[in-house]
Amino acid sequence: MRPETREQYRIAVFxxxxxxxxxxxxxxxxxSVVWQxxxxxxxxxxxxxxxxxxxxxxxxxxxxxxxIALGATLVAFFLGYPIAYFLAKQSxxxxxxWLIVILIPFWTSSLVKSFAFVVMLGHxxxxxxxxxxxxxxxxxxLFNRIGVMVGMSHFLVPFMVFPxxxxxxxxxxxxxxxxxxxxxxxxxxxxxxxxxxSLPGVVSGALLVFILALGFFIxxxxxxxxxxxxxxxxxxxxxxxxxxxxxxxxxAVILMATALLAAFLLSKVRGGASILSKESS
Amino acid sequence: MMEGQxxxxxxxxxxFAIAAMIFLLxxxxxxxxxxxxDSELIIFPPKGYSFHLYQRxxxxxxxxxxxxxxLRVAIWTTILSICLGVPAAYALVRGNFPGRRMLAMFLLxxxxxxxxxxxxxxxxYFVRISLSHGxxxxxxxxxxxxxxxxxxxxxxxxxxxxxxxxxxATIMGASRLYVFRTVTLPLVIPSIVAGAxxxxxxxxxxxxxxxxxxxxxxxxxxxxxxxSLVFEVSPVLAAISTMLxxxxxxxxxxxxxxxxxxxxx
Amino acid sequence: xxxxxGTVQEMVRLDAVTKRYGSFxxxxxxxxxxxxxxxxxxxxxxxxxxxxxxNAVAGMATPTSGRIWIDGRDVTATPPEKRGLxxxxxxxxxxxxxxxxxNIAYPLKVRKISKQEIRKRVSDVLELVRLPDLAHRKxxxxxxxxxxxxxxxxxxxxxxxxxxxxxxLGALDKKLxxxxxxxxxxLHNELKITMIYVTHDQEEALNMSDRIMLMNGGKAxxxxxxxxxxxxxxxxxxxDFIGQSTMLDAKILEVGDPCIVDLGASGQxxxxxxxxxxxxxxxxxxxxxxxxxxxxxxxxDGFNALSVRYKDSLVTGSTIKHIVELENGTELxxxxxxxxxxxxxxxxxxxxxxxxxxAGIFLDR
Ligand SMILES: Nc1ncnc2c1ncn2[C@@H]1O[C@H](COP(=O)(O)OP(=O)(O)OP(=O)(O)O)[C@@H](O)[C@H]1O
Ligand SMILES: [Mg+2]
Numbered sequence: 001m002r003p004e005t006r007e008q009y010r011i012a013v014f015x016x017x018x019x020x021x022x023x024x025x026x027x028x029x030x031x032s033v034v035w036q037x038x039x040x041x042x043x044x045x046x047x048x049x050x051x052x053x054x055x056x057x058x059x060x061x062x063x064x065x066x067x068i069a070l071g072a073t074l075v076a077f078f079l080g081y082p083i084a085y086f087l088a089k090q091s092x093x094x095x096x097x098w099l100i101v102i103l104i105p106f107w108t109s110s111l112v113k114s115f116a117f118v119v120m121l122g123h124x125x126x127x128x129x130x131x132x133x134x135x136x137x138x139x140x141x142l143f144n145r146i147g148v149m150v151g152m153s154h155f156l157v158p159f160m161v162f163p164x165x166x167x168x169x170x171x172x173x174x175x176x177x178x179x180x181x182x183x184x185x186x187x188x189x190x191x192x193x194x195x196x197x198s199l200p201g202v203v204s205g206a207l208l209v210f211i212l213a214l215g216f217f218i219x220x221x222x223x224x225x226x227x228x229x230x231x232x233x234x235x236x237x238x239x240x241x242x243x244x245x246x247x248x249x250x251x252a253v254i255l256m257a258t259a260l261l262a263a264f265l266l267s268k269v270r271g272g273a274s275i276l277s278k279e280s281s
Numbered sequence: 282m283m284e285g286q287x288x289x290x291x292x293x294x295x296x297f298a299i300a301a302m303i304f305l306l307x308x309x310x311x312x313x314x315x316x317x318x319d320s321e322l323i324i325f326p327p328k329g330y331s332f333h334l335y336q337r338x339x340x341x342x343x344x345x346x347x348x349x350x351x352l353r354v355a356i357w358t359t360i361l362s363i364c365l366g367v368p369a370a371y372a373l374v375r376g377n378f379p380g381r382r383m384l385a386m387f388l389l390x391x392x393x394x395x396x397x398x399x400x401x402x403x404x405x406y407f408v409r410i411s412l413s414h415g416x417x418x419x420x421x422x423x424x425x426x427x428x429x430x431x432x433x434x435x436x437x438x439x440x441x442x443x444x445x446x447x448x449x450a451t452i453m454g455a456s457r458l459y460v461f462r463t464v465t466l467p468l469v470i471p472s473i474v475a476g477a478x479x480x481x482x483x484x485x486x487x488x489x490x491x492x493x494x495x496x497x498x499x500x501x502x503x504x505x506x507x508x509s510l511v512f513e514v515s516p517v518l519a520a521i522s523t524m525l526x527x528x529x530x531x532x533x534x535x536x537x538x539x540x541x542x543x544x545x546x
Numbered sequence: 547x548x549x550x551x552g553t554v555q556e557m558v559r560l561d562a563v564t565k566r567y568g569s570f571x572x573x574x575x576x577x578x579x580x581x582x583x584x585x586x587x588x589x590x591x592x593x594x595x596x597x598x599x600x601n602a603v604a605g606m607a608t609p610t611s612g613r614i615w616i617d618g619r620d621v622t623a624t625p626p627e628k629r630g631l632x633x634x635x636x637x638x639x640x641x642x643x644x645x646x647x648x649n650i651a652y653p654l655k656v657r658k659i660s661k662q663e664i665r666k667r668v669s670d671v672l673e674l675v676r677l678p679d680l681a682h683r684k685x686x687x688x689x690x691x692x693x694x695x696x697x698x699x700x701x702x703x704x705x706x707x708x709x710x711x712x713x714x715l716g717a718l719d720k721k722l723x724x725x726x727x728x729x730x731x732x733l734h735n736e737l738k739i740t741m742i743y744v745t746h747d748q749e750e751a752l753n754m755s756d757r758i759m760l761m762n763g764g765k766a767x768x769x770x771x772x773x774x775x776x777x778x779x780x781x782x783x784x785x786d787f788i789g790q791s792t793m794l795d796a797k798i799l800e801v802g803d804p805c806i807v808d809l810g811a812s813g814q815x816x817x818x819x820x821x822x823x824x825x826x827x828x829x830x831x832x833x834x835x836x837x838x839x840x841x842x843x844x845x846x847d848g849f850n851a852l853s854v855r856y857k858d859s860l861v862t863g864s865t866i867k868h869i870v871e872l873e874n875g876t877e878l879x880x881x882x883x884x885x886x887x888x889x890x891x892x893x894x895x896x897x898x899x900x901x902x903x904x905a906g907i908f909l910d911r
Contacts, residue, residue: 008376011375100537102305103533107529232397259393443637450652453632453652
């Protein structure tokens with residue numbers, strides 16, 4: 001064996017334990033889920049998929065999932081972009097402080113946040129009490145679509161902020177300056193220079209948020225109503241309530257395929273995972 | 282006039298951004314005053330203040346034992362994922378072997394997979410291989426979710442280490458393992474610590490995978506919180522939420538400032 | 547260095563070493579032999595393969611084909627940590643988490659040398675590189691020059707017989723660089739090490755080396771002493787890369803000693819071209835400092851002279867550069883020593899540029 005090849009094997013060995021672990025704990029389980037979904041007692045069978053395609057429940061839940069995921073992506077964009085734009089304009093020191101403001105909710109348990117929203121949005125919750133004093137309401141904001149959207153977009157905004165912020169930070173400041181010298185106003189600079197240049201960041205943020213939104217489970221379960229069941233809950237329902245592993249596996253496979261497709265698109269947008277970019281020397 | 286337009290635009294943006302950030306921070310903040318309420322009902326703002334919700338957390342059956350289980354699982358998960366993830370990150374960053382890209386994608390893929398899919402897969406797998414040790418089930422399953430995170434954090438750290446420093450050490454006669462131990466590892470310790478803290482947090486807060494793989498008796502804190510939220514919303518949740526929020530905040534601030542200090546020239 | 551037999555010992559030998567990256571050849575079948583104690587410089591433009599060659603010797607890049615010997619041992623398949631050589635990097639490559647002392651002690655610890663011995667050798671080598679008082683600082687508390695001294699000390703402390711340096715002074719300012727050149731030269735002489743030194747600064751190469759290997763496009767363009775490279779370049783690339791020169795299109799009219807060479811509209815001149823062929827085309831290389839500006843009555847035997855038009859002068863300290871134009875419009879640079887009279891004298895009248903016949907170099911590639 002060439003010494004260089006031997007050297008490379010010696011480095012690759014460092015990844016061996018993790019690789020074996022992931023093979024045993026992830027690849028095999030996922031593989032058997034796929035297998036489970038296309039087989040039954042008699043052998044290979046696409047019965048589960050046939051059943052799914054004809055199932056009104058599945059079609060309704062898929063539509064709900066897409067609706068909610070798209071809606072949450074949109075809301076996350078409208079909240080996330082201004083935050084990223086605002087942060088990008090701050091000095092590095094202030095940016096750090098503001099980033100903590102985003103990181104703390106980002107790292108707060110989803111159960112804590114769900115609990116807080118239950119308390120805030122409930123029929124006798126904080127928001128309705130407050131609105132009541134203004135002579136408004138009470139409005140139903142919990143256990144329906146509003147609750148789901150609020151909870152999900154709250155969770156997803158940071159995922160939108162980070163890629164956009166990274167993009168905005170990497171934009172050369174001379175561009176905006178040049179536009180300003182040519183007499184463009186602040187809004188015009190934003191509309192004609194900054195925003196178009198930040199689109200790759202927006203797209204990668206939106207794709208990421210969409211992937212995550214597809215798999216949501218806790219928030220719709222705790223803040224949504226019966227009509228807000230998403231695909232994840234359906235997986236859970238078939239697996240742990242009906243014990244129909246074939247059906248739950250088939251839905252999981254569909255969910256996985258969608259996520260992988262979106263992840264593939266994401267890697268195209270980002271031009272590959274950054275972990276692989278090597279500085280040469 | 283241009284000035285006026287510019288500053289209006291900037292002020293509008295700042296106002297909206299700050300409002301959005303308050304929205305983000307609000308749930309984490311609102312649980313704190315509620316946790317000190319002296320009422321048995323969940324009301325805001327509380328009429329009077331006391332520690333009795335914290336007292337109930339300690340005294341009511343289940344909460345403390347659930348916390349201890351979560352703690353144990355999180356610690357073991359952190360140790361296991363660091364031991365597996367850091368060397369893997371090293372191989373991915375420094376290696377140039379065929380299949381390196383594929384391997385990176387493979388190791389990072391759980392990030393992109395919905396948790397429910399992983400949870401279902403591992404659940405069915407555990408049933409099939411009849412792994413019955415409850416805590417081990419949780420640790421192994423959590424590790425699948427946290428490992429990619431450790432790999433990414435450690436890889437970012439390793440990338441900041443000048444490869445020539447390792448080369449210099451090699452040429453001076455040190456073996457690869459010795460170089461890793463005496464040069465690379467000490468230089469990436471800050472990112473490993475950051476990765477470990479966040480891994481701990483992810484595992485401690487993990488809910489979806491836990492719901493699937495935990496055995497009936499093994500109630501982690503998130504599982505107990507979840508069932509409390511589904512069946513009857515207990516005010517004790519406010520006390521627990523406050524503690525969890527403070528833990529997250531502490532870790533965030535710690536990591537942010539540790540990295541800041543490190544970046545100084 | 548000579549061994550007991552009296553023959554010159556060879557420290558490094560490259561035998562048809564080729565390095566390919568995919569379909570790109572970074573190093574073409576390179577042959578090289580380095581004497582023990584020699585100071586060899588690899589000189590060449592960016593991307594010419596200097597680092598590739600150095601890495602092959604160090605063991606950090608395995609040749610695609612060919613063999614490498616160090617000190618009589620075939621090391622082609624030996625990993626870098628077993629080659630026992632020293633290397634200094636442009637980026638210093640000091641371990642930022644270790645003190646100067648620990649950095650220098652690192653190779654000794656690898657070799658499991660006793661604590662006392664380590665302490666003694668580190669302080670000796672710090673003395674040698676003239677940094678005795680900084681042992682307990684961290685690298686980032688040192689200046690660039692000091693850091694490079696530490697990295698040189700770290701490389702010398704375990705007495706490697708062969709030391710490789712890849713643009714060690716590239717990050718330093720001019721003044722410090724000149725000072726460090728002298729230091730490195732001094733260490734080389736005192737310690738009798740064999741040195742392979744990479745630079746793309748021709749002046750540095752000319753100042754320091756016993757021999758220079760000029761590289762171009764992954765190949766050795768010319769190997770020889772600084773004197774050889776300067777006065778006897780084998781190609782237009784070599785002539786152009788080392789020193790200043792003017793190149794004129796030329797064609798051999800008459801073979802002889804010297805040959806008569808046609809310079810087109812500018813006239814003719816005599817050049818010594820061993821093995822010339824009639825009608826052979828090429829370039830005439832003229833070094834600015836071999837040229838003189840004269841007037842008609844100053845033409846002497848053994849000199850070539852061409853008529854020129856004066857354009858401008860640049861005083862650069864001790865020398866003055868005159869820019870003149872040949873009949874066909876080609877510009878020539880004439881470099882002379884500055885004297886008070888000379889600056890003003892030649893604005894009028896017919897001027898000639900003259901050079902000794904043996905100073906012209908005819909190159910056909
Ligand atoms: N790992 C690699 N993969 C592919 N090509 C490489 C690699 N390393 C070097 N090369 C190529 O080989 C050629 C020679 O590179 P090398 O580093 O030897 O140049 P150099 O003479 O040291 O240049 P410089 O003065 O810029 O350091 C370059 O064209 C470079 O792009
Ligand atoms: Mg180089």
